[in-house]
Amino acid sequence: MNQILPESLIAKLFPNDLPSAEEWKEKYPQRKLPEGAMVTRLGPSPTGLMHLGGVYASLISERFAHQTNGVFFLRIEDTDEARSQPETTEVIVKSLDFFNIPVDEGMTVSGEEKGNYGPYTQSARAKLYQTFAKQLIEQGKAYPCFCTPEETNTLGEQQMKEGIRPGYYGKWAKWRDASPEEVEAELSKGTPYVIRLRSNGDFEHKIKVHDLLKGDLELSENDIDKKIFVPATGLPRYHLAHVIDDHFMGTTHVLRGDEWLSSVPLHLELFEALGWKPPEYGHLAPIQKTEDGSKKRKLSKRKDPEANAMLYQEEGFPSESVVEYLLNLANSDFEDWRKANPEKDNREFSLTFERLARSNGPLLDFVKLNDVSKEIVSKMSAAEIYDRGLSWAKQYHPKLAEEMEKDPDYTKNALNIEREGAPRPRKDIGTWSDLYAETGYFFDPIFQNQEPVSDELFGAAKDDAGAIVNAFFETFNENDTKDEWFEKIKEIGRKLGYADGAKAYKLEPEKYKGQVGDVAKIFRVLLTGKTNTPDLYSIMKVMGKERVMERLKRVL
Ligand code: GLU
Numbered sequence: 001m002n003q004i005l006p007e008s009l010i011a012k013l014f015p016n017d018l019p020s021a022e023e024w025k026e027k028y029p030q031r032k033l034p035e036g037a038m039v040t041r042l043g044p045s046p047t048g049l050m051h052l053g054g055v056y057a058s059l060i061s062e063r064f065a066h067q068t069n070g071v072f073f074l075r076i077e078d079t080d081e082a083r084s085q086p087e088t089t090e091v092i093v094k095s096l097d098f099f100n101i102p103v104d105e106g107m108t109v110s111g112e113e114k115g116n117y118g119p120y121t122q123s124a125r126a127k128l129y130q131t132f133a134k135q136l137i138e139q140g141k142a143y144p145c146f147c148t149p150e151e152t153n154t155l156g157e158q159q160m161k162e163g164i165r166p167g168y169y170g171k172w173a174k175w176r177d178a179s180p181e182e183v184e185a186e187l188s189k190g191t192p193y194v195i196r197l198r199s200n201g202d203f204e205h206k207i208k209v210h211d212l213l214k215g216d217l218e219l220s221e222n223d224i225d226k227k228i229f230v231p232a233t234g235l236p237r238y239h240l241a242h243v244i245d246d247h248f249m250g251t252t253h254v255l256r257g258d259e260w261l262s263s264v265p266l267h268l269e270l271f272e273a274l275g276w277k278p279p280e281y282g283h284l285a286p287i288q289k290t291e292d293g294s295k296k297r298k299l300s301k302r303k304d305p306e307a308n309a310m311l312y313q314e315e316g317f318p319s320e321s322v323v324e325y326l327l328n329l330a331n332s333d334f335e336d337w338r339k340a341n342p343e344k345d346n347r348e349f350s351l352t353f354e355r356l357a358r359s360n361g362p363l364l365d366f367v368k369l370n371d372v373s374k375e376i377v378s379k380m381s382a383a384e385i386y387d388r389g390l391s392w393a394k395q396y397h398p399k400l401a402e403e404m405e406k407d408p409d410y411t412k413n414a415l416n417i418e419r420e421g422a423p424r425p426r427k428d429i430g431t432w433s434d435l436y437a438e439t440g441y442f443f444d445p446i447f448q449n450q451e452p453v454s455d456e457l458f459g460a461a462k463d464d465a466g467a468i469v470n471a472f473f474e475t476f477n478e479n480d481t482k483d484e485w486f487e488k489i490k491e492i493g494r495k496l497g498y499a500d501g502a503k504a505y506k507l508e509p510e511k512y513k514g515q516v517g518d519v520a521k522i523f524r525v526l527l528t529g530k531t532n533t534p535d536l537y538s539i540m541k542v543m544g545k546e547r548v549m550e551r552l553k554r555v556l
Pocket residue numbers: 042043044045077238242254255256257260
């Protein structure tokens with residue numbers, strides 16, 4: 001029989017003005033949602049940066065909620081006062097905003113909360129937890145424990161030494177069956193204490209658990225008398241807070257990192273102890289990276305800069321590129337869907353639990369992310385690239401911003417080469433920072449700052465560079481059409497012994513010094529400092545005669 005403490009003693013453990021369980025039920029009524037609607041949430045602990053895995057979990061949770069006309073909310077889990085850094089809440093909110101993951105309830109960027117199930121920060125919900133911690137004690141399902149942390153540590157060490165599974169359970173749970181007198185004596189001495197679950201579980205007994213992602217599992221029942229509440233802070237530990245909050249906030253599907261999988265038996269026991277129906281659980285495998293080229297490991301918050309969600313903003317990835325990439329990682333059939341629906345908004349894609357990455361964590365691959373991003377940027381208009389690139393550059397690359405802004409039309413024209421309406425739009429921009437490397441040469445100060453062009457870059461026509469430019473000066477007309485212009489380049493080449501095209505050159509290589517591409521390369525390298533650029537005619541057009549002449553002159 002569970003030891004039930006007398007009411008007079010329990011009254012000493014909690015404030016006497018706690019609302020009743022009934023009152024809480026009235027305050028947080030069941031949600032009225034359409035059949036099948038999912039209520040999901042992100043419950044981050046504000047303990048540092050926003051992990052990419054947090055964005056991944058939010059994205060998946062948010063999509064499931066919204067594709068079923070449900071609700072996605074954000075709850076800040078700050079009950080561990082020692083580890084919480086309140087300023088991180090802002091980082092979390094801003095990350096979700098940056099990645100366009102809409103939150104229906106919880107903290108917003110304006111710094112105000114929305115939603116009817118709040119407050120959405122656990123430290124502001126103390127009374128709610130107290131009502132139920134008290135109820136558990138009243139029902140003999142929890143009890144105060146006066147062990148010091150040193151005592152429980154020593155217990156664990158002792159158990160390990162003896163080859164026993166460590167933990168505060170069964171006969172090692174010293175305060176589990178303490179008499180009211182013993183409890184009273186410690187209370188009157190003012191001994192600090194915690195409240196523990198009085199577990200009825202049997203570790204040898206397995207329970208069947210269906211995980212939305214990992215499938216049917218058999219897990220040992222929980223038998224640990226876990227700490228669930230810390231009176232000194234007035235707050236619960238994570239496990240109790242999770243159960244109470246997800247009950248009252250109406251969460252139907254808990255999607256969280258699989259480090260919590262082993263806690264499911266404890267959580268189910270707590271739901272049962274409180275008489276509530278548990279949500280469905282889906283445990284997400286963590287995003288991984290490869291180390292030393294092959295070994296896979298979990299992305300680490302401390303070791304890997306790419307674990308920081310804000311890094312992607314700093315690097316200049318458009319947020320939708322990261323989202324699109326994360327969907328690729330999440331759902332195995334997203335890529336096929338995208339191929340079949342190149343123009344559709346990815347919101348039209350429905351995630352399914354069956355296709356969600358399961359036991360093996362998806363592998364983060366920057367090359368792939370960049371490719372996904374280049375594809376997305378290639379569909380943007382020059383004006384959009386200008387606006388978004390500039391706003392990024394203002395924050396992270398002032399030099400680029402300064403140049404882009406000097407003559408917005410010039411910049412937009414440069415960005416528009418082989419873009420809007422082009423049969424195959426350019427795919428050279430994956431991040432806004434690529435604007436510097438890929439289009440920086442349009443701006444004189446940036447161009448002048450580039451590495452001086454080495455002769456090597458000129459290629460086969462290197463020795464004729466001066467002659468080519470001289471001949472060009474004689475015939476250049478800014479108003480030439482592309483065909484006229486190209487004819488002139490060919491003519492210059494012919495006179496100097498270059499074939500009209502690669503084919504002609506291949507047939508009789510001994511006859512020529514090279515071909516027209518080699519001639520064009522002289523212009524390309526002189527104008528841009530690069531051997532690979534978009535269409536040369538368009539570049540000259542955008543740069544204008546004066547700039548073109550100025551740059552070509554250097555070779556003479
Ligand atoms: N606060 C927990 C964490 O940050 C959340 C776990 C959950 O989603 O239930 O890991």
